Amino acid sequence: MAPSTEEKQFLDKILEEASQLDSPVMFILHKMQNEYRSIKEDHAEYIARSMGKPLSEIYSAATFYDEFKTSPTGKYVVKVCRGIVCHSRNSIQVLNAVRARLDIDDGETTKDGLFTLEEASCIGQCDGGPAMIINGTVFRDLDPDLAVSIIDRIIGSGGA
Amino acid sequence: MSMTGIEEMRKISEQRWSDLKGAEKVAYIGAASCGHAAGIVKVIRAIDEFNEKNGLGIEKVEVGCLGMCSFEPMVYFQKNGKDPVVYGNLDGERIPTLLDGIFNKDHYPIEGLLGVLGEGYDDLPSIYDHPMMRPQRRIILENVGRIDPTNLEHYLANDGFKGLEKALKMDPQEVIDIVKGSELRGRGGAGFPTGMKWQFCRNAKGEKKYLICNADEGDPGAFMDRSVLEGDPFRLIEGMIIGAYAMGTQLGYIYVRKEYPLAIFRLHIAIRECREKGILGKDILGSEFDFDIEIMEGAGAFVCGEETALIASIMGKRGMPQPRPPFPAQKGLWGYPTNINNVKTLSTMPSIMRKGADWYSSIGTKGTRGTAVFALTGKLKNSGLVEIPMGTTLREIIFDIGGGMDEGKSFKAVQTGGPSGGCLPADALDYIVDFESLKDAGTIMGSGGMIVMDEDTCVVDVAHYFISFTQEESCGKCSPCRIGTKQMLDLLTKIKAGDGTRKELDELASLAWTIQNGSLCALGQTAPNPILTTLRYFMDEFREHVFEKKCRARVCKALIQYEINELKCIGCGACERRCPVKAISEKPVKVTTIKGSKNNIRVIDPGTCIRCGLCLETCPPSANAISKVSPIDRKDEKKQGGDGK
């Protein structure tokens, strides 16, 4: 498979932006992950070819980092902190509540493609645990009900 | 912008700042991650409503976080140009009475009042006399919580960029000599003398050089760097420019965790602002020195905090550590001389430049000058972010600043240095905090995480937690770390499950030695520390797990049971409904409730129970019928009871 014209346009745009940078690869991978929720093989190939790098180089980075996925995540990635401080404040119950609400386990994505659930090690909000982070928004001082209501709010808004 | 340009801008900034400080009605709003989450939005809305309804004309200014996290949300109210008064634990409902009191009746309600941000007046105490503040010495945190972090004028009016101005008038070598003279040691964990490191990089030959700020903070329990970035991003930028000038670097990177969105956002604003004003870019402040900064977001690999792994990551490679030498100062990013420092190390520079080497080296202990920022968390009353002079004891930090243990529990242990550090018991509380002293105690000072644990914490569980963290985060490059941490984890899992024997205990100690001595980078080399310290200080508890099959903190699931007290149970059935595995059922023993109905009491089948603890949480406090017990104690009690009769 090759990237569609639209996809090529996007990839060309980030290649162009990245060409201004001293160290472009991570920037490109982040942009791809954000846009397509995964690093697709044909995209990686296209990027590698355009940059004159072996595909293995792009792919070895793409597969090393937790943030980059080879299969797409949900639109929202819910990372529930399982760090030691949150743990001591019963983060397991927050995690269980979210698991139950979404009916998925950690590392899985809901069938409608809206949510991916992940366990995170400390996300640096320990003074306000249990904490979770959803697409760059931090939620603190959670309890199971509050966590579920946050998820409900996203679902209620039609995932917009 | 030239030097004179910045002088003019400073004058304007100082004028604006003093206008703000003299203003009639201002509400300063705590707006770091903590404030944001702690319901500050509702507080702001309430202020707006009251303000509008009463036509008070209160000006609102967002500031960072004072570090008194357990008192969030926080707002400081300023009236008639007097130092603002700080209120904590606010909620929207209290705002109208509070504002009415302060602004209409000239009365400062006592509830939630923490003190004056400045010297006290009219019977109002200074916040700097609050137990959480008094022992602190704020250098890196000087501005944090006092200024709007994204407002360059606020930074300039508070001595911002004065250190840089001074540095740019000196020879770069003079700048390095000052850093050497300050005896500052890196705050990223290893404590390497910063001046020496800068000298290596300055002396190294290369067409170009790099300066990297390590903001990949990932230690469990650590949020110091996040708070510094969120609270005073200009300070880091100033520190980086000073370093770049001293070492002759053209480009800097801030490698920051992706999980810190607010920090990243504010850094972007601050960098853009500095570029616009000629503080970053070409010919900085008319000095003919060029330097710029790029932000790079991490991608969720803890090991990338290690400097060689971090460099590999910036280059778009797998974040795996490289053997040193060559050191980054010789051959770093893209093969060029590179210097890496922690956020706090670089953020100390503006003060050192401004106030001099002697000033800095007069603070702290002989081996560790200056201050350190700690993230104080866990089971204590006041958690938060504190900056203390080196030489303060653990006891002062935990009991004076932290206010001691929460809910009347007793202290069990404090973990410093994250997964590379260790757990210290009550006996060790009189150790002072600096790089050397904590090493003697078997842990490390690390970068500033301090997790306080009470009697309800099981140290075997803590050791298990940390080793599962390092095992997960091991990059897999070298086998002692990759395989060794897995084996340690298995051993601890066994002990926690009640399947441990003397053999497991002995193997833990010998494996620790192998991993310490055989691993490639500090991740592996320090991974056994939490286990070695818990073995050293809490051997009793390990023995109990192994020989008595008992977990005294009642944490290890295999060694506990939940029980319903038949005399207390009111038969409401809440626990039965909540139990996810149907382990709770009725027992034909009737109780009469207050309302007069007759209920059957409940029992838990230990064979089905998964020990999730939901029943305990669900049981109405008025009944309080469910408890966690050690089955082993039960047996002993029964035996004793029987014998006694």
Ligand SMILES: Cc1cc2nc3c(=O)[nH]c(=O)nc-3n(C[C@H](O)[C@H](O)[C@H](O)COP(=O)(O)O)c2cc1C
């Ligand atoms: C596994 C591992 C993780 C690390 N994480 C960090 C980190 O998050 N931040 C940091 O400043 N240093 C971290 N370090 C230390 C760095 O390798 C390096 O020593 C430090 O950034 C140097 O800065 P300093 O001289 O200012 O202390 C880590 C080291 C290891 C081995």
Ligand code: FES
């Ligand atoms: S332990 Fe959860 S944020 Fe640190």
